[in-house]
């Protein structure tokens with residue numbers, strides 16, 4: 001599962017004739033090194049607020065549904081990227097454990113065996 005995610009979330013680029021795999025992890029790591037945790041936490045907040053704002057617009061009927069959907073997808077992508085960086089900052093393994101716990105709890109609530 002993890003390997004598949006890494007492959008799916010990777011990009012290839014040619015450098016001096018050698019193929020180099022650049023993963024989303026690599027890019028996010030570089031972003032954290034370049035801008036630091038404090039600035040990137042600010043970006044997590046900003047992107048979450050942007051997603052919340054665009055989702056709130058679903059209640060309005062005067063918005064073009066296609067454009068709104070495109071905006072929502074764009075903000076989900078931004079939040080996903082920043083959440084990836086937040087996981088790296090605060091500990092991806094701890095987050096994964098918490099997710100597993102919460103999904104197990106949800107499974108029980110839903111009566112899924």
Ligand SMILES: [Mg+2]
Pocket residue numbers: 047050074075078
């Ligand atoms: Mg955004």
